[in-house]
Amino acid sequence: MIEVLNPTAGPATGKIMMAERTGTLDGLRLGVIWNGRPYGDRVINSVIDLLRQKYSFESVTFRKKPFIGNVAPASIRDEIVESCDAVITGIGD
Amino acid sequence: MVDRLTADRISVENLDAAMELYFERGWTDGLPVVPPTEMKVMEFLDYAGLEPGRPLGDVPERDRVITAEHLAINAVMAGCKKEYMPVLVASVEAICHPDFRFNHMATLGSAWPMLIVNGPMGRDLGFNSGMYLLSSAGNRPSSTVARAISLLFWNCTESRPDGIQRGQFGNPGRGHYCIAENEETSWDPLHVMLGFDREQSTVTAVSTYPGPYQVYCQRTANPELMLDSMADAISTYDFYRGTYILLVPPHFAELFIQRGWSKHDVRRYLMDNCKRSVADLKRRGLWGLHSSEYDGFAGVAQAVQPGDEDRYAYVFKPHEYDRIMFDDTTLLRRSDIYVVVGGGNAGPRLCFLAPYGVSTDPMTVAVHPV
Known part of the structure; x- marks a missing residue:
């Protein structure tokens, strides 16, 4: 018998956590971050239009990330944290 | 032996069974691997003077930290010699550097980092700088270092087609793109052009589309x-x-x-x-x-x-x-x-x-x- 080693890094470190759920979207201040990919703004705006048919938002703050592949800069994150109750973002092409 | 590694151990009957295990678990790129035993992995770490848990690179996009142990295990699997560890460590540091950021593992364009070794180590370890530069040329350092980096991200960040990778055509450079510059001409080599001392060995990572x-x-x-x-x-x-x-x-x-x-x-x-x-x-x-x-x-x-x-x-x-x-x-x-x-x-x-x-x-x- 020989013993060999598992080469994987195992599960994620857990530093990235699911945000607390808001319950309802009604009356919330919504933040939206577009990853900057061409036409992504159109997709996201369509999503907002659909959501507006079901919910009434107090405000919608729309921001664009300068780098598609990196997390949004601190200035955008801080603004969203300060002025929004929930945020919609995503990756995709 | 002091039990210093944290990786799970799996008992198998013999070397043949070990190689099959890595296929069955999806832990290889499609080629057989050298089964990584604790003794062999410790040899690599000891040579490099690295504690197993030493973090070498953060991959925030995958919420993972790559440690010296991860690297050594995958380097053994790829067929590396322990003497390649310093180049492997530098390769991980380059790819995980905040200014590089391997945030494009899943790109449809199948980008993959090319590694260029400059300075004395490129020459002394024998990385390929000549004929058949970009393929398997029977050159162990180039072939196995490129493969080790490929396996490392395959196994530690799910950078594989049944994981998060979505490249349309794949990149034939993956597992192959690791070269040395031919520094015999009177032109300054790349690392000197970038401000390093000629006698300082370096690794340069450049993300390239398939070519x-x-x-x-x-x-x-x-x-x-x-x-x-x-x-x-x-x-x-x-x-x-x-x-x-x-x-x-x-x-x-x-x-x-x-x-x-x-x-x-x-x-x-x-x-x-x-x-x-x-x-x-x-x-x-x-x-x-x-x-x-x-x-x-x-x-x-x-x-x-x-x-x-x-x-x-x-x-x-x-x-x-x-x-x-x-x-x-x-x-x-x-x-x-x-x-x-x-x-x-x-x-x-x-x-x-x-x-x-x-x-x-x-x-x-x-x-x-x-």
Whole structure:
């Protein structure tokens, strides 16, 4: 018998956590971050239009990330944290 | 032996069973691996003077930290020798550096980092800088270091097609792109051009799209005419900005050197001449293709206007059409050409590799000898 080693890094470190759920979207201040990919703004705006048919938002703050592949800069994150109750973002092409 | 490794251990009957295990678990790239035993992995770590848990690179996009133990296990599997560990460590540091960021593992374009080893270690460890440069050439350091990095990200960040990888065609350079520069010419090698001491070994990681593209350039020994073929080829490719690699075989380098051309001269000539007319770009559907701010394009034929034949957009040089041709993400990245001497010393072709330049820059880090 020989013993060999598992080469994987195992599960994620857990530093990235699911945000607390808001319950309802009604009356919330919504933040939206577009990853900057061409036409992504159109997709996201369509999503907002659909959501507006079901919910009434107090405000919608729309921001664009300068780098598609990196997390949004601190200035955008801080603004969203300060002025929004929930945020919609995503990756995709 | 002190039990210092944290990886799960799996008991198997013999070496054959061990190799089968790695296939069954999806822990290999499709080729057999050297089964990583604790003794062998400890040899690698001890050689490099690394504690198993030493973090070598953060991959926030995958919420993972790559440790020395992860690297050593995958290096053993790839068939490396322990002497390659310093180069492997530097490779991970370059790829995980915040300015490089391997945030494009899942890109549809199948980008993968090419590794260029410069300085004494490239030569002393015997990385390939010559014939059959970009393939398996029976060269152990180049083949196994490239494979170790591939396996590391395969196993530790799920960078594989049944994980998060979504490349359309894949990248034949994955598991192969690890070269040394031929530093025998009078041109400064890449790391010296980038500000390192000649005797300092370095690893440079450049994310490249599948390629490479070899271009017939030796109809003449005139530097401008040789490079015009290359400028034409680069401009005909995606017309995309970023840091390209130009591989210049040593006999070509001598032709340039004899005519007084430095690497800077080659780079500058290409930067000035990689261009296409607005009319060409429109006819090919490239006008505005990569910009999110220019409306009315993307696959829609655009009318060529009077004067478009004489107006030019440039691959590398800032120009008035930048906002139409490239997105913010690209315009903020480095636009450059790394001229690297390498390849066989006969033949009529130069070679370029096109970058993934959307959200990454090349990164060069020092290799620390043990």
